[in-house]
Amino acid sequence: MHILGIESSCDETAVAILRADHGCRGQLLADLVASQVSVHARFGGVVPEIASREHLRVLPSLVEQALQQADVQWRDVDRIAVTNGPGLMGALLVGVSYARAAGFIHGIPVMPIHHMEGHLLAPGLSEAGLPEFPFICLLVSGGHTMLVRVDGVGKYRIIGRTVDDAAGECFDKCARLLQCGYPGGPEIARLAQAGDAQRFSLPRPMLNRDNLDFSFSGLKTAVMYALRKHPQPDDALKQDMAAAIEASIGDVLVKKSIRACVREQVPRLVIAGGVAANRYLRQRLQDEARRQNITLALPGLRYCTDNAAMIAYAAQRRLQAGYQDVQDWDASPRSQLGGMA
Numbered sequence: 001m002h003i004l005g006i007e008s009s010c011d012e013t014a015v016a017i018l019r020a021d022h023g024c025r026g027q028l029l030a031d032l033v034a035s036q037v038s039v040h041a042r043f044g045g046v047v048p049e050i051a052s053r054e055h056l057r058v059l060p061s062l063v064e065q066a067l068q069q070a071d072v073q074w075r076d077v078d079r080i081a082v083t084n085g086p087g088l089m090g091a092l093l094v095g096v097s098y099a100r101a102a103g104f105i106h107g108i109p110v111m112p113i114h115h116m117e118g119h120l121l122a123p124g125l126s127e128a129g130l131p132e133f134p135f136i137c138l139l140v141s142g143g144h145t146m147l148v149r150v151d152g153v154g155k156y157r158i159i160g161r162t163v164d165d166a167a168g169e170c171f172d173k174c175a176r177l178l179q180c181g182y183p184g185g186p187e188i189a190r191l192a193q194a195g196d197a198q199r200f201s202l203p204r205p206m207l208n209r210d211n212l213d214f215s216f217s218g219l220k221t222a223v224m225y226a227l228r229k230h231p232q233p234d235d236a237l238k239q240d241m242a243a244a245i246e247a248s249i250g251d252v253l254v255k256k257s258i259r260a261c262v263r264e265q266v267p268r269l270v271i272a273g274g275v276a277a278n279r280y281l282r283q284r285l286q287d288e289a290r291r292q293n294i295t296l297a298l299p300g301l302r303y304c305t306d307n308a309a310m311i312a313y314a315a316q317r318r319l320q321a322g323y324q325d326v327q328d329w330d331a332s333p334r335s336q337l338g339g340m341a
């Protein structure tokens with residue numbers, strides 16, 4: 001069975017073709033991502049209208065390119081899997097409308113996939129695969145930060161979430177304060193490599209609260225106040241501040257994830273979403289998980305940030321788990337992970 005995956009929820013247009021098998025991995029025959037980063041960079045963030053237009057410009061040829069690369073004809077495609085939310089409405093509509101039109105023309109059923117479910121299952125694309133159920137997933141992207149108890153495909157219970165900014169959003173906002181590029185996470189990570197995390201003492205928001213929730217907006221404010229004392233920050237200061245930001249966010253994410261595993265008595269942890277590409281966070285999690293006898297699954301770096309392989313893969317896992325094709329659905333910019341069927 002061939003699944004064509006389409007992702008257009010934010011600023012990456014992505015198309016993948018997965019040959020699904022009976023096992024839990026499948027084979028990726030094509031996996032293309034056309035990033036819009038350079039288009040949005042001069043605005044310091046994603047401009048929704050420009051994102052939609054770029055998806056519209058790029059998507060049809062990217063699909064043709066993927067089919068060619070995979071050596072697959074439309075008649076060999078058995079399912080089209082498309083991100084239908086959450087994300088930017090206009091951007092989502094481009095992917096959804098394209099998928100529906102192609103499905104109609106070629107007689108192929110179209111499956112809506114929740115973007116965060118794509119992220120959550122993406123570690124299954126790596127060699128080691130997903131751990132057995134149940135496991136805890138730390139989902140950290142530009143728009144979401146949550147801890148999810150996963151009891152099976154489609155069986156998700158959110159046990160912790162951010163009460164304000166997402167971790168990725170915090171990276172991006174702090175990067176703006178430091179006057180470095182967009183997206184902020186990779187920039188902060190790059191600067192942090194040469195920085196001294198001890199120079200600035202930043203808060204660890206919500207760490208001492210006895211729950212699994214997060215809050216990152218105070219951290220951004222703390223960075224803003226600290227930078228007021230240095231109106232013209234030099235490179236060394238930016239590096240030290242970046243290291244302190246990375247350490248603060250990392251510390252909270254690691255400790256709350258471990259707390260979630262202990263509380264749920266589930267010694268298996270998965271991390272997913274764009275922020276999961278952060279090397280410092282990955283290392284800290286690996287160290288802590290080893291200390292606590294927790295099995296840790298990390299997606300490959302390519303499958304942390306937005307891609308369509310994870311969308312096709314989520315469709316494969318849903319089909320294997322026996323979910324039927326849904327009839328009544330639409331682009332849904334605010335859909336909740338926990339509310340899925």
Ligand code: KG4
Pocket residue numbers: 010140141142143144167168169171172183184185186189273274275276277278279304305306
């Ligand atoms: O999952 P993703 O690609 O898109 C959303 O679904 O939001 O996540 C994007 C977020 C951005 O906030 C970006 O700054 C962050 O992930 N990010 C990182 C790194 N790479 C991407 N944050 C920290 N370190 C990184 N290496």
Ligand code: ZN
Pocket residue numbers: 115119141142273274305306
């Ligand atoms: Zn994402």
